[in-house]
Amino acid sequence: MAKMLVAGEELGSRTTLEVRNPATGELVDTIPAATKEEIHKAVESAEKAFAKWSVSNPEERIKIYKRAVELISGKRDELSQLLTREQGKTLKESSLEIDKFCSDLEYYAGLAKNIRGAYFYPVADGKHGWIIKQPVGVTVAVVPWNFPISLMGNKLAPALITGNTVIVKPASTTSLTAIKIVELFWKAGMPEGVLNIVTGPGQSVGEELILHPKVRRVSFTGQTETGKRIMSLAGPDLKRITLELGGSDPMIVCEDADLDKAASGASVGRFFNCGQACVAVKRVYVMDSAAEKFTEKLLEKLKKLKVGNGLNPDSRMGSMHTKAQLEKVEAQVADAKKRGAKVLTGGERLRGGEYDKGNFYPPTVVTHVSDESALVTEECFGPALPIFTVKSFDEAIEKANHSPYGLGGSIWTKDLSKAMKGASRLQAGYTWINSMPVVFDELPFGGLKQSGYGKEHGVEAMEYYLETRSVLVSAE
Ligand code: NAD
Numbered sequence: 001m002a003k004m005l006v007a008g009e010e011l012g013s014r015t016t017l018e019v020r021n022p023a024t025g026e027l028v029d030t031i032p033a034a035t036k037e038e039i040h041k042a043v044e045s046a047e048k049a050f051a052k053w054s055v056s057n058p059e060e061r062i063k064i065y066k067r068a069v070e071l072i073s074g075k076r077d078e079l080s081q082l083l084t085r086e087q088g089k090t091l092k093e094s095s096l097e098i099d100k101f102c103s104d105l106e107y108y109a110g111l112a113k114n115i116r117g118a119y120f121y122p123v124a125d126g127k128h129g130w131i132i133k134q135p136v137g138v139t140v141a142v143v144p145w146n147f148p149i150s151l152m153g154n155k156l157a158p159a160l161i162t163g164n165t166v167i168v169k170p171a172s173t174t175s176l177t178a179i180k181i182v183e184l185f186w187k188a189g190m191p192e193g194v195l196n197i198v199t200g201p202g203q204s205v206g207e208e209l210i211l212h213p214k215v216r217r218v219s220f221t222g223q224t225e226t227g228k229r230i231m232s233l234a235g236p237d238l239k240r241i242t243l244e245l246g247g248s249d250p251m252i253v254c255e256d257a258d259l260d261k262a263a264s265g266a267s268v269g270r271f272f273n274c275g276q277a278c279v280a281v282k283r284v285y286v287m288d289s290a291a292e293k294f295t296e297k298l299l300e301k302l303k304k305l306k307v308g309n310g311l312n313p314d315s316r317m318g319s320m321h322t323k324a325q326l327e328k329v330e331a332q333v334a335d336a337k338k339r340g341a342k343v344l345t346g347g348e349r350l351r352g353g354e355y356d357k358g359n360f361y362p363p364t365v366v367t368h369v370s371d372e373s374a375l376v377t378e379e380c381f382g383p384a385l386p387i388f389t390v391k392s393f394d395e396a397i398e399k400a401n402h403s404p405y406g407l408g409g410s411i412w413t414k415d416l417s418k419a420m421k422g423a424s425r426l427q428a429g430y431t432w433i434n435s436m437p438v439v440f441d442e443l444p445f446g447g448l449k450q451s452g453y454g455k456e457h458g459v460e461a462m463e464y465y466l467e468t469r470s471v472l473v474s475a476e
Contacts, residue, residue, distance in 0.1 A: 007045030022088035033200035049193030135163035137216035242454025247407025250400035329382030406448030
């Protein structure tokens with residue numbers, strides 16, 4: 001059984017949960033479901049450690065980050081294998097995720113000496129003003145299963161570098177690699193209690209953690225419905241929160257776009273990680289005159305996406321993470337078909353041979369989809385893409401914005417003036433122009449509308465882990 005890492009100790013309660021390989025159904029390992037006592041121990045130890053860590057020298061934090069990067073990169077292959085076995089993604093996707101985690105640490109290590117307040121003089125006659133920045137305190141990082149390592153990095157990298165202490169609560173189905181990474185942080189010299197990981201179901205373990213009065217901040221990534229619940233739990237004590245939630249990102253393809261690049265953007269953008277990405281391309285709006293060519297090129301590219309066990313080096317798309325996810329996408333596609341949609345490729349789960357053991361669904365493209373269909377009204381968290389044809393850029397923007405979500409979106413055109421105007425009209429926290437949805441360390445990321453609020457990445461993310469305080473000094 002894998003163990004939780006709390007207060008410098010390995011902890012494992014008697015109740016365990018199974019972690020199974022989504023591609024084969026095989027048992028990978030078990031994890032503990034934390035008891036109330038174990039959860040409280042984690043919070044108490046994080047609070048105790050905060051007193052020293054919050055005033056520690058940034059040099060010390062930088063050294064630990066650098067050593068952690070060395071240790072994690074040194075085990076890249078082993079960690080990628082484990083991630084693929086618990087999550088279902090391909091080995092290439094797993095190793096990219098480990099790399100992303102490391103680059104996140106390096107980015108924030110580089111900013112550690114730039115956490116500045118300000119000074120103001122005179123505020124009034126003889127009066128000096130200081131604006132100081134201080135860490136918030138004990139932070140809970142609640143992480144989903146789709147990118148369990150890079151999304152954990154988005155939280156703990158800015159939180160720890162600014163002097164907060166952290167308790168990670170990974171998804172129950174993807175806790176194993178996260179535990180190994182926290183262990184490597186400990187080996188890198190992280191002082192006792194500063195970084196802890198507890199495992200178990202969100203509704204019990206997650207809620208107990210969030211409700212603990214000594215927790216001052218919660219960083220959450222997951223479904224919009226869970227985000228609303230977390231907001232209500234954090235509300236009574238006015239705990240600081242960031243919510244990175246669901247999305248239904250539109251992609252607009254204009255007649256003058258480079259259709260080959262746009263088709264690649266749709267192929268990678270929708271089907272990377274088996275379509276299980278918050279910023280995946282989830283709806284395409286292509287101009288009438290470009291639709292046929294664009295769709296042809298996309299279908300051609302999808303032929304190369306060999307679906308199979310992520311551990312097989314030939315696989316280009318792995319298994320969906322759970323049977324429930326697979327069934328949800330199946331239901332969404334069935335609903336679209338019932339409302340008149342035409343399936344151009346895929347549309348049925350894969351069966352026979354190795355496919356019978358896992359949750360395999362092929363890349364799927366549908367057209368003639370009703371705006372009322374679940375593929376449009378709900379988030380589609382799997383490898384199915386509806387393509388809509390539109391008559392004008394205005395119509396595309398209007399339809400793109402017709403969604404409760406506002407996470408990301410992309411515009412493909414050679415007319416940069418049109419693209420810039422479109423970017424300001426698109427209701428999205430992140431707009432990609434002539435680019436597939438790739439997230440960079442330097443640019444703040446976070447949704448509008450029901451995709452949440454608060455930012456991860458960039459210097460902006462550090463602000464969410466700092467309190468800004470003022471001090472007035474009278475020199476008279
Ligand atoms: P989820 O909301 O079911 O679970 C996410 C995490 O929250 C897990 O660790 C889970 O155990 C925990 N949790 C569940 N209920 C809880 C509760 N009541 N209290 C405390 N913790 C609780 O989400 P998921 O299905 O794992 O993830 C997929 C969703 O995440 C999709 O909607 C996707 O769009 C979204 N997502 C968003 C971003 C982003 O940055 N905006 C990134 C990745 C995924």
